[in-house]
Structures are given as structure tokens and as C-alpha cells.
Amino acid sequence: MRKAEKALKRQQRRLSKKQKGSKNRAKARKRLARKHLQVSRQRKDHAVKAARCVVKSHDLVVYEKLQVKNMVKNHHLAKSISDAGWSQFTTWLEYFAKVFKRTVVAVAPQYTSQACSSCGVIVKKSLSTRTHTCPCGCVLDRDVNAALNILAKGRSTVGHTGSMGRCRPRNACGESNRYASGGNS
Ligand SMILES: [Zn+2]
Structure with missing residues (x-):
């Protein structure tokens, strides 16, 4: 392009x-x-x-x-x-x-990048902050954290129907996460 x-x-x-x-x-x-x-x-x-x-x-x-x-x-x-x-x-x-x-599903963009996808707390960050670091121990790439929030919003919109088993659980943060670079290990 x-x-x-x-x-x-x-x-x-x-x-x-x-x-x-x-x-x-x-x-x-x-x-x-x-x-x-x-x-x-x-x-x-x-x-x-x-x-x-x-x-x-x-x-x-x-x-x-x-x-x-x-x-x-x-x-x-x-x-x-x-x-x-x-x-x-x-x-x-x-x-x-x-x-x-x-x-x-389309979801509203509010708080998708600021909220912690693990505990829900708002962690303020500017656009240049590329890593989400929450006091709860959740450390994620900024975009991955936002993506988890977006997915959670979408799932709560459509409700939990059986076909969603393949999706990542909301609290997957920290466990077996290749983006996690710290946390409480
Ligand atoms: Zn958190």
C-alpha cells in the first residue's frame, strides 16, 4: 500500500x-x-x-x-x-x-484499551504505551488486552451459546500466555 x-x-x-x-x-x-x-x-x-x-x-x-x-x-x-x-x-x-x-458483532469502543481484561480495573495509558500493566499482575501487549476486552463485550452481547467454546476465556491472562512478559510467576 x-x-x-x-x-x-x-x-x-x-x-x-x-x-x-x-x-x-x-x-x-x-x-x-x-x-x-x-x-x-x-x-x-x-x-x-x-x-x-x-x-x-x-x-x-x-x-x-x-x-x-x-x-x-x-x-x-x-x-x-x-x-x-x-x-x-x-x-x-x-x-x-x-x-x-x-x-x-460490533461493540462500543469505550474502555476497551484502558480496562484490564483480567480484573476490570481502569489502567490509564496513552497511545504510545504499548504494554498493559495492571496492579493485579496482568501484563499484556496493549492490543491483546484490548482484543480480550472486545471479545468479552461481544460475548456478553450475544450471550453464551454453545458454539463459543473455542473462544478464549476472559481470565486467561497470565496463564500460558505468550504475550505475558512478567506477572506473578
Ligand atoms: Zn488487572
């Missing part, structure tokens, strides 16, 4: 250097348009493949209903969020849920 973006920028620069109304400018504009199309197809391809794979291989998929608009306002996040084509991806998640008859 980044590579394609570089190419886009380059062609945009080339276009702006061409004289207005010239044939070369028209050609450059066409090339740029083609590149844009190619990049958007690439993005769509990726969203479809990833969503299909995730839904097909799981009984339950829970995702965070991110407020993409708000996140794009945060300049640190803007790039990766709009890049990821997050809303496009979630649209495909919902689509494949119907196709493969799986459960896909």
Missing part, C-alpha cells in the same frame, strides 16, 4: 509540473486516474480477502465500532486508519457473516 502511495504522489507531482491545457498534462492526468483506480482495487481486494478469512475460520467475530471520523481527526492515527479502509473491512465482515452463517 505504501509503495502504491509513493507512486501516486510521484504521478501527482508529475501532473502538476505539466503545462495547463497541454497534451502531456492530459496524459499524466489519465495515468494518475488509472493509478488511483488500481490502488482502490488493491484496497478492496485486501479487505475482502482478510474479512472472508477471518469470518470463515471463526464462529464468533467481534470488532470495535471505531469512530473513523473522530480518529482521522487525530493526526497520529489518521494515516493508518483511513489506509486500513476500516469501514470497508467491517462492511465485508458483516457480508461474510451472512454468507457463512457466522456471528459478527
Whole structure:
């Protein structure tokens, strides 16, 4: 994706250097348009493949209903969020849920990264803090902790039906966890 973006920028620069109304400018504009199309197809391809794979291989998929608009306002996040084509991806998640008859749930994003997935206490952290370290002894990668919270939220939304046995229990923190780098061992 980044590579394609570089190419886009380059062609945009080339276009702006061409004289207005010239044939070369028209050609450059066409090339740029083609590149844009190619990049958007690439993005769509990726969203479809990833969503299909995730839904097909799981009984339950829970995702965070991110407020993409708000996140794009945060300049640190803007790039990766709009890049990821997050809303496009979630649209495909919902689509494949119907196709493969799986459960896909969106949950509210509140506290998913701040709360401890093991004990529920709020552990404040800034975006640059990549590790969740709770007084209860739970030490997890920030994203893993958030993922566990999201999963727990999703499971409480759909209720515990039999098909969820394969999912990770909420209190798995610390035991046999390859992300745990400390804790009370
Ligand atoms: Zn805790």
C-alpha cells in the first residue's frame, strides 16, 4: 500500500509540473486516474480477502465500532486508519457473516484499551504505551488486552451459546500466555 502511495504522489507531482491545457498534462492526468483506480482495487481486494478469512475460520467475530471520523481527526492515527479502509473491512465482515452463517458483532469502543481484561480495573495509558500493566499482575501487549476486552463485550452481547467454546476465556491472562512478559510467576 505504501509503495502504491509513493507512486501516486510521484504521478501527482508529475501532473502538476505539466503545462495547463497541454497534451502531456492530459496524459499524466489519465495515468494518475488509472493509478488511483488500481490502488482502490488493491484496497478492496485486501479487505475482502482478510474479512472472508477471518469470518470463515471463526464462529464468533467481534470488532470495535471505531469512530473513523473522530480518529482521522487525530493526526497520529489518521494515516493508518483511513489506509486500513476500516469501514470497508467491517462492511465485508458483516457480508461474510451472512454468507457463512457466522456471528459478527460490533461493540462500543469505550474502555476497551484502558480496562484490564483480567480484573476490570481502569489502567490509564496513552497511545504510545504499548504494554498493559495492571496492579493485579496482568501484563499484556496493549492490543491483546484490548482484543480480550472486545471479545468479552461481544460475548456478553450475544450471550453464551454453545458454539463459543473455542473462544478464549476472559481470565486467561497470565496463564500460558505468550504475550505475558512478567506477572506473578
Ligand atoms: Zn488487572
